[in-house]
Structure formats: structure tokens, C-alpha cells
Amino acid sequence: xxxxxxxxxxxxxxxxxxxxxxxxxxxxxxxxxxxxxxxxxxxxxxxxxxxxxxxxxxxxxxxxxxxxxxxxxxxxxxxxxxxxxxxxxxxxxxxxxxxxxxxxxxxxxxxxxxxxxxxxxxxxxxxxxxxxxxxxxxxxxxxxxxxxxxxxxxxxxxxxxxxxxxxxxxxxxxxxxxxxxxxxxxxxxxxxxxxxxxxxxxxxxxxxxxxxxxxxxxxxxxxxxxxxxxxxxxxxxxxxxxx
Amino acid sequence: xxxxxxxxxxxxxxxxxxxxxxxxxxxxxxxxxxxxxxxxxxxxxxxxxxxxxxxxxxxxxxxxxxxxxxxxxxxxxxxxxxxxxxxxxxxxxxxxxxxxxxxxxxxxxxxxxxxxxxxxxxxxxxxxxxxxxxxxxxxxxxxxxxxxxxxxxxxxxxxxxxxxxxxxxxxxxxxxxxxxxxxxxxxxxxxxxxxxxxxxxxxxxxxxxxxxxxxxxxxxxxxxxxxxxxxxxxxxxxxxxxxxxxxxxxxxxxxxxxxxxxxxxxxxxxxxxxxxxxxxxxxxxxxxxxxxxxxxxxxxxxxxxxxxxxxxxxxxxxxxxxxxxxxxxxxxxxxxxxxxxxxxxxxxxxxxxxxxxx
Amino acid sequence: xxxxxxxxxxxxxxxxxxxxxxxxxxxxxxxxxxxxxxxxxxxxxxxxxxxxxxxxxxxxxxxxxxxxxxxxxxxxxxxxxxxxxxxxxxxxxxxxxxxxxxxxxxxxxxxxxxxxxxxxxxxxxxxxxxxxxxxxxxxxxxxxxxxxxxxxxxxxxxxxxxxxxxxxxxxxxxxxxxxxxxxxxxxxxxxxxxxxxxxxxxxxxxxxxxxxxxxxxxxxxxxxxxxxxxxxxxxxxxxxxxxxxxxxxxxxxxxxxxxxxxxxxxxxxxxxxxxxxxxxxxxxxxxxxxxxxxxxxxxxxxx
Numbered sequence: 001x002x003x004x005x006x007x008x009x010x011x012x013x014x015x016x017x018x019x020x021x022x023x024x025x026x027x028x029x030x031x032x033x034x035x036x037x038x039x040x041x042x043x044x045x046x047x048x049x050x051x052x053x054x055x056x057x058x059x060x061x062x063x064x065x066x067x068x069x070x071x072x073x074x075x076x077x078x079x080x081x082x083x084x085x086x087x088x089x090x091x092x093x094x095x096x097x098x099x100x101x102x103x104x105x106x107x108x109x110x111x112x113x114x115x116x117x118x119x120x121x122x123x124x125x126x127x128x129x130x131x132x133x134x135x136x137x138x139x140x141x142x143x144x145x146x147x148x149x150x151x152x153x154x155x156x157x158x159x160x161x162x163x164x165x166x167x168x169x170x171x172x173x174x175x176x177x178x179x180x181x182x183x184x185x186x187x188x189x190x191x192x193x194x195x196x197x198x199x200x201x202x203x204x205x206x207x208x209x210x211x212x213x214x215x216x217x218x219x220x221x222x223x224x225x226x227x228x229x230x231x232x233x234x235x236x237x238x239x240x241x242x243x
Numbered sequence: 244x245x246x247x248x249x250x251x252x253x254x255x256x257x258x259x260x261x262x263x264x265x266x267x268x269x270x271x272x273x274x275x276x277x278x279x280x281x282x283x284x285x286x287x288x289x290x291x292x293x294x295x296x297x298x299x300x301x302x303x304x305x306x307x308x309x310x311x312x313x314x315x316x317x318x319x320x321x322x323x324x325x326x327x328x329x330x331x332x333x334x335x336x337x338x339x340x341x342x343x344x345x346x347x348x349x350x351x352x353x354x355x356x357x358x359x360x361x362x363x364x365x366x367x368x369x370x371x372x373x374x375x376x377x378x379x380x381x382x383x384x385x386x387x388x389x390x391x392x393x394x395x396x397x398x399x400x401x402x403x404x405x406x407x408x409x410x411x412x413x414x415x416x417x418x419x420x421x422x423x424x425x426x427x428x429x430x431x432x433x434x435x436x437x438x439x440x441x442x443x444x445x446x447x448x449x450x451x452x453x454x455x456x457x458x459x460x461x462x463x464x465x466x467x468x469x470x471x472x473x474x475x476x477x478x479x480x481x482x483x484x485x486x487x488x489x490x491x492x493x494x495x496x497x498x499x500x501x502x503x504x505x506x507x508x509x510x511x512x513x514x515x516x517x518x519x520x521x522x523x524x525x526x527x528x529x530x531x532x533x534x535x536x537x538x539x540x541x542x543x544x545x546x547x548x549x550x551x552x553x554x555x556x557x558x559x560x561x562x563x564x565x566x567x568x569x570x571x572x573x574x575x576x577x578x579x580x581x582x583x584x585x586x587x588x589x590x591x592x593x594x595x596x597x598x599x600x601x
Numbered sequence: 602x603x604x605x606x607x608x609x610x611x612x613x614x615x616x617x618x619x620x621x622x623x624x625x626x627x628x629x630x631x632x633x634x635x636x637x638x639x640x641x642x643x644x645x646x647x648x649x650x651x652x653x654x655x656x657x658x659x660x661x662x663x664x665x666x667x668x669x670x671x672x673x674x675x676x677x678x679x680x681x682x683x684x685x686x687x688x689x690x691x692x693x694x695x696x697x698x699x700x701x702x703x704x705x706x707x708x709x710x711x712x713x714x715x716x717x718x719x720x721x722x723x724x725x726x727x728x729x730x731x732x733x734x735x736x737x738x739x740x741x742x743x744x745x746x747x748x749x750x751x752x753x754x755x756x757x758x759x760x761x762x763x764x765x766x767x768x769x770x771x772x773x774x775x776x777x778x779x780x781x782x783x784x785x786x787x788x789x790x791x792x793x794x795x796x797x798x799x800x801x802x803x804x805x806x807x808x809x810x811x812x813x814x815x816x817x818x819x820x821x822x823x824x825x826x827x828x829x830x831x832x833x834x835x836x837x838x839x840x841x842x843x844x845x846x847x848x849x850x851x852x853x854x855x856x857x858x859x860x861x862x863x864x865x866x867x868x869x870x871x872x873x874x875x876x877x878x879x880x881x882x883x884x885x886x887x888x889x890x891x892x893x894x895x896x897x898x899x900x901x902x903x904x
Contacts, residue, residue: 050457076459088454090447092514101447104440105459118440158459315705362889368701369634370888373836377881380833384878498829502713505706513702542725546717553710556703557696 001064003028003193004049004080004162009058011041011048011217018044020217021058026162026195031188033208033225034197037237040214042197043085046164050082051075063161077107081160085167085197087147089139095150096122096135102157110159125153129183145176149183156187163192169200177203205229213237269517276423280416288532289415293487295527296422297480298503300429302511302519304476305504310514311437312469313449314363315372319504321359321379322474324496326352326481331399331491332392341403345482352478353471360470364463367452379496386493398492405486418487425483426520429476434516436472445469509552606862608743612753614858616815617838619756621850622763623807624835629780629845631797633694636708638808639832640715641682645809646816646823647719648678675813679806686805687798694801695794712828719825752818759810763803764847776800780845830877837884843897853895857883 002025011019019041026032034042047053049060051072060068067075090098099122102108109118116124126132129149134142142150148168155163168184169177177200184207188194198204205211205225213221213228215237221228228234260266280289305319329348333339339347359378366374386393393399406417436442444465447455456462485491494500504519511522526548534544620642627635635641652674656667689711697703737746767773779786779793787793812831816823838857842849857880864879887894 052453052456072453072456073459073461076457081459082457084454084457088451088457090450090454092446092450093443097443097446100440100443101455101460102458104444106461107459154458309702313702315702317705317709362885366888366892369705370840370892372634372636372705373833374885374888376829377833377885380829381878381881384875388875502709505709509706542717542720546714546721549710549713549717553693553707553714556706556710557693 002026002061003063004195005059005061006049007059009045009048009060010056011044011053012056018217019048019055022214022217022219023058024212024219024222026193028161028193029188029191030210031184031194031196031208033204033211034195034214035199035201035204035211035228036214039216041217042214043166044217045214046082046166046197049075049164050080073105076158076160077105079107079159079161080164081155081158081162082164083148083151083155083166083168085170087144087151089142089147089150091140092138094136094138095126095131095142095146098139098150099125099153099157102154105158108158122157125157126150128156128186129153130179144171145173148172149180152183152187156192161193163187163194165194165196167197167199169198169203181207201229265517273427280419286412286415289412289419291527291531293415293419293422294484295523296419296426297484297487298507298527299426299520299523301477301480302504302507302523303430303433303516304473304480306508306513306516306519307433307437307445307476308469308473310508310518311442311449312445312466313452314466314469315368316375316473316501317372317505318375318377318379318501319473319477320496320498320500321375321382322352322356322477323481323484323500324379324382324491324493325355326478327485327491327495328386328393328399329478330482331402331485334402335399341405341486345479345486348482349475349478352474352481356470356474357467360467363470364466376498376501379498379501383493383496386496394492396493398490398494399485400490402486402489402491404489405483422483422487425479429479430516430520433472433476437516441465441468506548506552509555510548604741605743606859606866608740608745610855610859610862612745612749612858613862614855615753615756615760616811616818617834617858618760618851618854619807619814620811620831621835621838621842621854622760622847623804623811625839625842625845625847625850626763626767626776626800626807627797627804628839630776630800631690631694631698631779631793632783633690633698633704633797633801634708634836635694635801635804636705636832637689637712637715638804638835639828639830640712641686641805642808642812642815642831643823643825643828644685644715644719645678645682645812647723647825648681648809649674649813649817650723652677675810678813679809682809683802683806686808687802689805690798690801691794695797712832716825716828723825725824725826746818749818752814756811756814759807760851763807767847772796772799833877833884834880837880837887839894840884841887841894843894846894846896849894849896 004026006025007023009019009022010017022041022045034045036042044053048055049067051067051070051074055068058068059066062075062078062080065078067078067080070078090101093101096119100118103118103121123132123135126135129152131146131149131153134146139147139150148171152165152168155165165184168180172180181203184194184196188207196204196208208225211221211223211225211228212219213231213234220237221231221234223231260270276292279292284292301319301323304322305316308314308316308319326348329351330341330344333344333347334341363371363374387395390396404414405421406414409417437445444455444460447458447460448462448465452462481495484495507522507526508519509522510525511520512518530544530548534547539547624635624638627633627638653671656670656674693707693711694704697707735747737744738750739745740750767776775786775791775796778789779791779796783793808831815831834857838853839850841857842851842853860883861876861879865876868875
């Protein structure tokens, strides 16, 4: 059984079809990349999977269960967590409190390791992403790169089976990119399945084992990073048609 | 043995209150309030201060909902009024004693809050603001329409007083202390909720409801919770108010009452819990004593406060109480910078910048 | 009976339409929920009364105002209130347009300031605003005073005028563009702040005129404290009609006008108190069950 199974998913906004009949599946333990030019529908797809938007047609199954039409917080509690393309921290709360919010959700407060208090768990998560020094800083003064990592820590707090990352490398300098790649590898080894939307293809190709390509809402290619980088259609789409 | 525990209590006290400048300040203010009646104030002054205490509870309840959870409420008088009318009607029709009518009245208020809360959850921002404004107006219409039960414009008279056995002046003193203690307890409870993990979730809803959902939080549940808690304290204030005055009328549902917590909270500091309390005291003391002493006609008072509110919200969105605590924090931070050196300066500067932007 | 409802509903609807128009404009173009809208409505009536009292004439024991001066008073009131609205936008609303809570508080603050200033200058209690044109007319067998008929007709004419302005003129086009997508409009070189100021001026003038027509033609007396009624009424109509839709406001105004008239006719007891409540209940129901109203855009993503 696939971890996530999406079939014929379609979403229209008035006259515009943002996601057009997209089908794919994600298996446990994979790191899958999702790429495509701007406006291809990648973030819309994330919104659909996580329940922030309701699909017009198609099916979505997570661990065999139908999740189409579920409210976003319910989907999180089923095991899918996400980060946002533009970070959305809780500005008035300190970093550790940001994580504590997620730990207050039903899934986040499950007593898996019941020796730990939520504060301890939050601190551990911050350590995992390298933010333990900033734990008491209000989110509004953190730098962009820190906020991205904070959001990942927050997503991890709900112990997701599937982690959707929306442009995690955006706005990071090379050092930060390197650090994040390492963190992501560790997160993967911890047993999290990931789907990553990215524009920084070099960074993505280093960690993704399989790549899906979207263009104008349609899936136009699927395969390993090598296959994709050689795919004529994909090159056309990114470089523009050579007429 | 006893000394051991006393020492423990003292250390805890010192750690939690004495060492925290804002809390120390609050403690001093509370002590001042306790001593107030010793100055042999006029009966009217005691009455006004008791009123200030009730309005502080009312405004703190508003702040929890609006300043902490981000759910705009421009019709908070609904809860106050239902608290007042419930206790009044329970007395009028069932002749129950105060100790019964007030708690039941509060319970009814919370019930209504949940009922009203359900449609309110579906709307956000300005729409929520207007929906909240609509409910007390609808309520007022109903009060007049069913005048045979509610007494129409005249309201419900002859409610039992809080301390019927005492003489007039002593009763005012008792009411003052009673409301003061209520304020203390309410403030502590609301403060504890606001700073608990539930309170943290409230702030997450204020900051970014969408992100909160993305953390698996059932935002609707928490919003209803905030509604209910807020209504509880507002209803409490309303019920006690009715018995202090002896009547419950349509003014307890009025728009000006709905706007009062807005004024008081902005003056004092939105999003804190002590802000509305400070605001209530500033407002009532200034309104009834300072401005009246200066022989300024009543109608100018409100204008004065509203202009202040507008200036405040344009210049210092975080209010005066915040301003004071920020300054206190700045002082301790500046000391820290001197001690720890330049790398703290960067953090301090960034904080300053973002506070000015925000 | 039926004819009475028909005519009365039409008159009510016409005046509600003008009222809602001003509110829709400022909401659509500037994305501002102007809590002071009702206060501006009221300000218009007081300004009108002030001006018309300057030119009153006593004749045979009756106080009248020459019709030309009446019109002048209306125009002056509308202009002054319009300018005031523009100033309010520039100095109070524009700085806080981003922060909703601050915006609501500021506009409520302005409303209360207007309320108090009116109370200080004109007194707390009932104040007479007279716009009386003698005589009545029979429409469909129903007796209608000329005053009310004139008020209704003026409302419709003004509504049409503004509609044509919005759809045909260049500035109207800029308004529509900004209402549809503020950022794109800015990128296209539209000075949205100045446009909002202008829209606010128009909106305020419309509110003022709507106020004069409504109060002067029905109750004729007013107090400074009833500004919430026109505010929530405007809001209810605009919500029902759908945000940003002028057509929607027109239709919704008549729906609510008629519904109110029917409701008030058939409900037993002293219904006048329920009048405002009725529109509010409608509004709450719309917001809960169909937030986009009749003709509004679909509210999509949770953000």
C-alpha cells in the first residue's frame, strides 16, 4: 500500500485550472522532489493534500484512508505535516512556544515517550534543527533562515509520517543550504517520508530519489533526478521552447 | 520545620513576584488599593472604584478574547447584559437568593456564548466584528419586544443588594473590597490561562490561524473556549453589577458598554491582562475625579478619552502599560548589555526594530 | 394591502440602496470597513439642518425654507462631509489600513468623536431635521407624501449617476481596477492612496445625502447616538448583496427593504424595536451560510 495515493486530482479557480488531473503516489521512506516553473501548481497541490483547499475532483488516500474533504487540522493529526513557502511563524511567541503549539495538538501530545515533558520535547526538536540557542527569542526577531528551520521543527513536532516541505531552501545562503541538506538527511533517516517542492534544483537533486515535474497544473514527467535532468520536455519547460 | 516551609514560600514569592519588576509593581498597586478605604473617601468614590473593579474584570475578559486570541468583539456587552438580566430574572421569577442567581446567571451567559459562538466561528476579521456588534443589538430589540418579562425601558428593579445587612457607607466599603477580591481572583485566573499552553495556542490563533491549523490545532474548539471563558468573566461582572446597583436594564446591553472595554484596554495595553485593569483605573479616576473636578461637562469626557484612544492606537499600538513594562525590561536589558558585551547589542537592536515595525 | 407593501417596500429599498452604495464603494476600493459610516450619515443630517436653519423664512407663522436653499443645504452638507471623510481617511485610516484591529478601533473612535462633537454642538436629545414638501400623491392606490417620493426618486437617480460614473469614467475604471486587485492597480501606476481618499469623499457624501433623505423624510427627528443603525444596516445589505458588487447592493437593498416592511406588517406587538434586529439576523444568517452573499466572489482559500 502506498503511503499517499493521489488520483486524478483537479482544482479549478474560476477559469483557471491550477491542478489538472494529477496522479501520483508516495511510498514510505521516500524523498520525492516536486518541481516545475512558477505557477505550475506545486503549492496548490500541497494545499490540496493538506486540506487547505478542497479539490474539485479526484481522490486522495493516505495510508489507505480517504482524506479528501477533511479539515486541515484533522489531516495533520492523521500524520501529514507541512511547511509553507513563505514562512508563517507565530510572531508574538518565542521559538520554543512556536513548537509547543504543535505539541498541543492531539497527535503532538501523544505520549510516545512519556518521560519527556512537552518543554523537553520542544527543546529537543529545536536542537535537531540547530535553534536551541534561540529558544526564548520571540519569533519576530529571528532571521529568515532560522524561521525556516523553526517551521520544520514545528512540523516535526506532530510526528508526521509524511512531511511536505515547500521551498525549504528558498532564501538560504550556501552555508545554510548545506546545513539544511544535512538536517533533512537526518530527518529522513529518523523515518520521515518527505515531499519537497524546490526551485533550487541542485540542492534538491542531491537528496531526492524521485522527482515529479508539474507544468500548468499537469504532471509532465516522473523519474529519478538523472532521468529528469535529461528529459526533453522538462528542459523545454524550464528553458523555454527553442523555436 | 515551619521555618523551612516559610522559607520555601518566601523564596517562591521572591522568585515569582519580587524579582519580576512588572509583577512587583502590580503587587504594590494592589497594596495601595487595599489601603484606599483607610483614607476615608466619600461613599461615591468607593462606588466608582468598585465600578472600576468590575469594569476591569469586564475588560480583561474582552482582552483575553480580542487581544490574546484575536477574535474581535464589538458586542461584549451581550455577555455583561445577559449576566445582569439572568440574575435579575432568576430573582424576579423564582425568588432565588444571590448566591444562587449569580452562579446560575454566569452559567447561562456561558451557554449563550457557546450558542452565539458557533455562527461567530464561521466568520473572520471585520465580519466577525460586525456579527459581534449585531448580537447585543438583537438582544436589546428582544428585551423591548418582550417587555412584560424584562421590564422594557425600566428594566428589572429591586434586586437584592450584595450586603443588605450593612449601612450605606459600610456597604460601599464591603462592595469595594468584594469587587477588589473578585478582580484579583479573576485577574490571576485569566492571567494563568493566558500564560498556559492553552494561552499559547490562543496567541497562535491570533498570530496566524492558518499556521495554527497546520500544527494540528482544532482552531474552532479553542476559539469557542476563549469565547466561553471570556463570557464567564463578563457575565460575572454583569451579574455583580446588577446587584450593586439593584437594577438590570437595557443599558447593560448598550453599545457604549460594548465599546468601554475597547477604550479601557487600548488605554492600558492590549494583549496583556493587566492592561485593561490599568486602563479601567486610569479611566474611572480621570473621568469621575480629575475631569469633574476641573468642571468639564460630562459630554467632553468621552470625547477626551476617545481622542486619547485614537492617538494611542495610532502611536503606541501596544498601550501604556506595555510601554511601562517595556521600559522596565529595557532597563534590565541595558544592564545586561553592559555586562555581557556587544554581541547582545545586535539582538537588542533587532528586537527594537521589529517592535517599531510591528 | 399588497399595493401598500409594494410601494412602501420600494421606497424603503430605494433609500437603502443609496445608503449601501457608499459603504460598498469604500469597502471595495479601499478594503476598509468604515465603522464611522453611520456617524457620517448622521453628520450629514446635522449639517443639513444647520445650513437650512440659516436660511429659514418665517411666513404666516410657519417656518419654511425656499426650495432652492434646501437643495443648496443638501449640496453643502454633502461636500463638507465628503471633504471631512477624505481627511479622516488620510490621517486616521491610511496609517492603520494593514492592522484590522487598529482600523476597527480607529474608525469606531472617529465615530464616537463625531457623536460627541454633534452632542456638544447640537445637544443630546431629539433634533429636528426638516425637509418637508407639502402634498401627497397616489400611486397604485397608495397615498405617498411628496417628501418621501422625492427622497426615493433622488436616491435612485443619485445611485444611477454614481453607477454610470463608476462604469464609464476613467476614475471609475481606476476604482474598479483597485477593487479587483489592489497590488496590480498599484503596479499599473494608480495612486491607490489618493484614489481611496477620493472614494472616501464620495462614500461620505453619499452617506450624508442618504442620511438627509432618510431622516428628513421619515422620522424627522434624530439624536447623535443612533449611528449604529445605519452602519449595521449598510453592512447587512452589502453582505447580502455580496462584497464589491454594486449590482448586489442594489438588489439586496430592495430585498431587505421589502422583507423588513413585510416583517413589520405581520409581526404582532410593538415591532419597531425589532426593525434593526431583523436586518441583523439576516446578516448573521448570510455570513454563516453563504458568506459571499448573492453576487460576491467566492471566498476560497482559508488564507
